[in-house]
Each structure stands twice: as structure tokens, then as C-alpha cells.
Amino acid sequence: MVDAQCAADSPAAPDSPYILNRESNEQQWKWMIGERFHALEKLEAVSPKLRTPTHAYVFENYDTANLIRSEDFIVVGSLATGGLSNAWGCGVARLSASEFSGLPIPYEEMEKSYETVSRRMGISGNADDDLSDYFGLDEWSQPALPLDKLHQRLYQNYSKLQARLPKSGFRLGRSRVAVLSKDLDGRKACDSLGNCLWGCHNQSLYSASQELAKLKQYPGFQHIQGMLVHDFFKSDDLWTVTDKHTTQEFSGRRLLLAAGTLASTRLTLKRLGHTSPLPLLSSPTAAFLLWLPKMLGTPRVSTFGLGQLSFALDLVPGVTAFGSTFSTTGLPVSEFASRLPMSKRYSIELLKNLLSSCLVGNLFLPGQLSENTVALGDNGALLVKGKEREETATIMKIAQKKLRKYYFKMGALLMPMSFSIGKPGADIHYAGTFPMHSTPQVGQTDILGEVAGLPGVHLIDGSCLPKITEKSHTLTIMANADRIGRKLALEQY
Numbered sequence: 001m002v003d004a005q006c007a008a009d010s011p012a013a014p015d016s017p018y019i020l021n022r023e024s025n026e027q028q029w030k031w032m033i034g035e036r037f038h039a040l041e042k043l044e045a046v047s048p049k050l051r052t053p054t055h056a057y058v059f060e061n062y063d064t065a066n067l068i069r070s071e072d073f074i075v076v077g078s079l080a081t082g083g084l085s086n087a088w089g090c091g092v093a094r095l096s097a098s099e100f101s102g103l104p105i106p107y108e109e110m111e112k113s114y115e116t117v118s119r120r121m122g123i124s125g126n127a128d129d130d131l132s133d134y135f136g137l138d139e140w141s142q143p144a145l146p147l148d149k150l151h152q153r154l155y156q157n158y159s160k161l162q163a164r165l166p167k168s169g170f171r172l173g174r175s176r177v178a179v180l181s182k183d184l185d186g187r188k189a190c191d192s193l194g195n196c197l198w199g200c201h202n203q204s205l206y207s208a209s210q211e212l213a214k215l216k217q218y219p220g221f222q223h224i225q226g227m228l229v230h231d232f233f234k235s236d237d238l239w240t241v242t243d244k245h246t247t248q249e250f251s252g253r254r255l256l257l258a259a260g261t262l263a264s265t266r267l268t269l270k271r272l273g274h275t276s277p278l279p280l281l282s283s284p285t286a287a288f289l290l291w292l293p294k295m296l297g298t299p300r301v302s303t304f305g306l307g308q309l310s311f312a313l314d315l316v317p318g319v320t321a322f323g324s325t326f327s328t329t330g331l332p333v334s335e336f337a338s339r340l341p342m343s344k345r346y347s348i349e350l351l352k353n354l355l356s357s358c359l360v361g362n363l364f365l366p367g368q369l370s371e372n373t374v375a376l377g378d379n380g381a382l383l384v385k386g387k388e389r390e391e392t393a394t395i396m397k398i399a400q401k402k403l404r405k406y407y408f409k410m411g412a413l414l415m416p417m418s419f420s421i422g423k424p425g426a427d428i429h430y431a432g433t434f435p436m437h438s439t440p441q442v443g444q445t446d447i448l449g450e451v452a453g454l455p456g457v458h459l460i461d462g463s464c465l466p467k468i469t470e471k472s473h474t475l476t477i478m479a480n481a482d483r484i485g486r487k488l489a490l491e492q493y
């Protein structure tokens, strides 16, 4: 296994309560802003995670090193060991058998892999609620993490509302997250210090890099860091990967590519010599702020900083939105002040009083509402062009209206002007450039991710997924890679 990581010199995540640090730690600037002013340089970045100095190493240099250019599309990727999972939001979900219909994969195989991967990562959120079937993960999950006061209130109000309006099309439940509520394999349970945005000193948040120690116990396993693969070729029946900067080469009968959808796509298109555009799926996304007036004056206490409650909302036939709400406590006020339509001075004053009774939320739509493309240019770079389907803007308006209505019934105001729609790619859910197909043609893969025209080369990241729904998609990428890996190993291809 090779990956591109070079030495990482980002500061460590804090290990004492967020609020205490903010009040009295004189060194907090090191991880809030960074010795090289990282947070200030990334003011325009799409997610607060991209601004945290502790995660700088995760996002550095991906598009430049992998020759990825974009028009109207936000490219985020990673050259780090463990990739974007070092900084992800840990939201997980399983696709149901019906969401798999039409996909050329036996569902039992996927189900087995979902279970294997979920148990290994450690998932919490088991709560037997209205989203249990939607997430499909409870039988393999640890108990849910505690809710903060605002989420408790929201959930109580939802339960009362649900008794009156059981078939409203709005379902609320605990977020299912790859975060430990009980110790697992040397990793510790979440202790709610509230530092999730910067990283977890307990390793409660799952990152793929945590798998390495176990992998290294296999005698046949070798891990090479710092190898930026820039090409691969075939000779004597072996596929060889090459590095641009060193003379390192590795060869094998099978090559499994998982450099993130965009980098894997570029390498594959280059080897195929394919220059016509291919579709790229992403989930149109939005963010919003909720105010719970009855909670005004709630004291701030450190709490879990990722998704606490999630919703599934039916919008129009065939389109459901998914999203989660987060405490605002573990987020710097600057994240909000920069978005208010008033001067910074007054924004800070207002937020100082208001924010402890507010939650922040996100929303995702299914990938079929995107219309992005990728194409290999003459210069060998991948050009990603962002676009959404015509109906997406209308569906977003419907989503905003319905969310406002349901949250109002639960005692929360969707703050005017806070509903902001992300640019294509802002979701960081990229997939589907080489979709799996039962009879793959050029630009497709078979059900083991093997690229049509490149026998022995398998795409095992998001690039081979035939669809993405509104649900978090990474667990499906992981389960699919697990399924393909098992098949290749056990059937001795």
C-alpha cells in the first residue's frame, strides 16, 4: 500500500475542555490560528475543518500534486495517510436493498461488508428511533452519545409533534457517527471535551489511519509513505506504479486505486487515453442556523461537536434530503460573525448573547441532482466542471420552506438569510466517474471495480459507485472496497 503523505507538521489537537481553553489558555492561538496564520489564509474555505491548523496537513497540495483543475466546482482532497477521514464529519449510513436495486451487486455481499467495516470502525447512535431503518446500522452500533440541552429540547418537541403528525415526511433521530461511545481496540470513548473540529485526543473519531497498526501485523503487508503516484503502466503482465519525484516503482498483477475519486479518475483516464467528458456525481448541499428562543441564556458547556440529531425530509417524489444539526459551542464565533449582514463589532455582540441558544445544520440532496463532468485535458490535467440540474434550485427552495416549517413546529426558528446553498463540490462527496456495471463499456467498471479496457486495474474508492443518495456515502465506499478486496483475495483472481 502506498500513499502520498510526506512529513506532517501540524500542531496537535487540544486535550483539555474547549471552553476552558478559550477562557484561559494563552497558547490557544497555536491551534486556533496557527504559527503560519493558516486559519486566516483559509478564510474562504468551504468548511471550518479546512481552516483548523491541526488539519492543515490533511488538505495540503492535493489538487496541484494530482493535476486537478476546476471550473465552478470546489475540489477538496488529501495526500495524507488516512486521507480525508483525518478530518471528516464521521456521518455514516448504509444504503438499503431498495437503494441498491439496479446496481449489479448482490446485496448480501454488501451487507456483510457493511457489518465488517462498521464493527471495525466503531459506530455510535444506536437509539431505536424514527431513523433506525433509514440508517440501517443499529445492530452493529454502540449506544448514542449524550445530547446537549438544545438538542434534548428539540428532540422532546419532535416526539410530541410526531404523536400529532406521524406521516409528515419529516423524520428526526440520533445521528449515526463513526465516533466511540465505548472504548474499542485501544481507542477511548468520547469524553465530550468539545474539540471535535480540531481533532480528538482520545481517537474517538474514526480515521482510516488508525487501521495501519493492525494492517502492519500481516506479514505480507508493506506501507510506503511519500509516494505520489503520477502514472501506471503494464509490462510483462504486471501493473507498475511510478512516482514523479523519486525512482520508486512497485509492481503487481492487480492494482487497486483509491487515491480519492478525482485523483483515481485522472490516473485511469490518462492510462486509457480517454479525453471525452465523464459524469461526476456530487450531492448538492446547504447549511443553515436554527435559533431556539426558549433556550436563550443557556449556559455554554463543552459537548460533542459533530452531528447530534439528523433528519430525513421527503421533498418531491423520489427526492429526500438528509442533514444533521450541530452544537455551536465548539465552533469559533468568527465562523458566524463573518456571515451576518452587519458589522463585525455588532455581530460579535449579538452572537455573544444568541449563539448558546442556536444550532447549526447541514443538508444534502441525492447525487442525481448534480450534472458535473470531468475530462482529461491535453496537458494531462483533469478538468472538473461543476453544474447542477435545472430542478435543483427549485428543490432547494422546497427544502428550505419545509425545514423552516417543521423546525418552527419544534420551537426552532430557521434564521432569516442563514440558509446558504453550497457551490457544486462543497459537499466533498465525489463519486461515480467510472460506475460499476454488469456489462461495462469504456468509462465503466465491472462489479469488482475492474476498469473496462484495463484488466487487473480496480477502482475501489468513490469513482466506481454507480450512485450516491442524500445519505453520507463514505461507509458505502468502505464497504464496497471491503467486498471487492475479499473477492479478489478469496477467489484468488
Ligand SMILES: Cc1cc2nc3c(=O)[nH]c(=O)nc-3n(C[C@H](O)[C@H](O)[C@H](O)COP(=O)(O)OP(=O)(O)OC[C@H]3O[C@@H](n4cnc5c(N)ncnc54)[C@H](O)[C@@H]3O)c2cc1C
Pocket: 002, 003, 004, 005, 047, 049, 050, 066, 076, 077, 078, 079, 080, 081, 082, 083, 084, 085, 087, 088, 089, 090, 091, 092, 227, 228, 229, 230, 258, 259, 260, 261, 263, 428, 429, 430, 461, 462, 472, 473, 474, 475, 477
Ligand atoms: C470536512 C469533511 C467532512 C466530511 N464529512 C463526511 C461525513 O460526515 N460523512 C461521509 O460519509 N463523508 C464525509 N466526508 C467525505 C469523506 O471524508 C470522503 O468521502 C472519504 O475520506 C473518501 O475516502 P477515499 O479513501 O476515497 O479518499 P481520501 O480520503 O481522499 O484518501 C485518499 C488517499 O489517497 C492518497 N493519494 C492521493 N493522491 C495520491 C497519489 N497521487 N499517489 C499516491 N497516493 C495518493 C492519499 O495519501 C490518501 O491516503 C467529509 C470530508 C470532509 C473533508
